Amino acid sequence: MATVEFRKLTKRYGTLEIVHGIDLAIHDGEFIVLVGPSGCGKSTTLRMLAGLEDISAGDILIDNRVVNEIEPRDRDIAMVFQDYALYPHMSVYENMAFSLRYRGVAKRDIDVRVRDAAAVLGLEPYLQRRPKQLSGGQRQRVAMGRAIVRKPQVFLFDEPLSNLDAKLRGSMRVEMKKLHQRLGVTTVYVTHDQVEAMTLADRVVVMNGGHIEQTGTPDEVYHAPASLFVAGFIGAPTMNLIPAQLTSGAMLKLAGGAAEAPLPADRKPAADDLTFGMRPEDVEVAEGETPAGRLDVPAQVEVVEPLGADTLVFTSVAGHPVAARVRPEVRPKPGENLKLRFNLDRMHLFDTATGRAIGAPQAHG
Structure with missing residues (x-):
């Protein structure tokens, strides 16, 4: 596990500034949700943390180490994407084991890690199936399992439930909350769905136009919104x-x-x-x-x-x-x-x- 910190983090595409010098400190083991409308800069911020986008200015620190110039594979993070990104020709077991094999982990250790993660996620009956034989929720669990087996310092989630139907999203939110309570790994989660933000987060970071409008617990952003934007975004209605x-x-x-x-x-x-x-x-x-x-x-x-x-x-x-x-x-x-x-x-x-x-x-x- 690790802390994560953004210091004046900025992203520009040419003259267009997408993220405007944001500051944020994420505690060890904390579940942080970045929430806001499309185009507010939340996914860009996550991709900079993952090393998938270059930083225009500022610093990102993971466990007090500046990682601006460090390759994604060397940041000790694991990312779960919206579209699952599973290999269709591989079984569930092979998908979960792939990154460990790539890193040269011993075969016996791989087997233990995959089966432990499968037990946590209820995937044991599906280890020999291909992704096309799974439901959307099961595929998302495989993607999560692939992240878990790496035992990273930080989990990153980029709108992982947006492709699921409403009922399945609700049940997966519960599963993700239980998973975090069990593993305690520092987690940064991006969503445009304020219900996900309120139910999952230890703290919610509300973003708007590349700025942080407010950071606080779900109760704080709901009962004491710092701005008209937060008041008009958080809550249903x-x-x-x-x-x-x-x-x-x-x-x-x-x-x-x-x-x-x-x-x-x-x-x-x-x-x-x-x-x-x-x-x-x-x-x-x-x-x-x-x-x-x-x-x-x-x-x-x-x-x-x-x-x-x-x-x-x-x-x-x-x-x-x-x-x-x-x-x-x-x-x-x-x-x-x-x-x-x-x-x-x-x-x-x-x-x-x-x-x-x-x-x-x-x-x-």
Whole structure:
């Protein structure tokens, strides 16, 4: 196992800069997930770590050793790709053993390592099969097994579950989490799927436009997003975001005059143009008198999605989309006018011009 560190890591293609001098320290044994939309620089960053892309500027350190000029095979890493990259003419056993044979590992040691990895991944019944005889999930396990047998210091995963169907992705996430808990190897994982990021990571690194927007635990990036981008990317549905103005009476006036809320004492925005944020689970359909610490806002129902355990209600508030995650028995009709109730203890505020968060919502109780 090893630490990994990026110091002002930069990637340019000609005059186009893809990764903009990022800094990141990854702890020994940590599972880090780089997440963000397509084109944000996450896969390029992983490929620089793997040695598959040249570094334009900055340094990469593995276990406190600068590896900028070190060949991929000498970095003591193992990478699992999106497309599995298995040899179709080889059996599962031969695919898993190939890199060890290439490195001159003794035949007896190869056999022990392959069979141990196959036992961990549930591949023992399939060792003599060819890749075409396996399901997508089984092929991905073979690709993981090929990485495990090398006993590297660092595992790298480049969107390994994106070719699987939704059900299989869910089960493979569980398997990968169990695998990391068992092996404890430092892992860097790239995905555009924020559900994968939240369920797998010790820490999530949210990337946008070649920059790191925020690094934190899944709880931190979800409950205390550092920017409008993170708030609008993390979560399903993502955070409700409504333009707001700060009035002269220190009140927060939502767009269209939908409602006004008192500004918390710990929030002192430097600008008047703000964005009000509220997670869907902190919104409910209003009933009865408005309790203290709540804000009722008129809305029109657009779509209702029953999910069994709960219901998603998608509405419009002064022309802005607002989603509420409510009890399963709550089923308003599309087109219905109602009031949504916001929990002001969970309010997020952002400076609209800079996109940065202002203060933080109160801790959940």
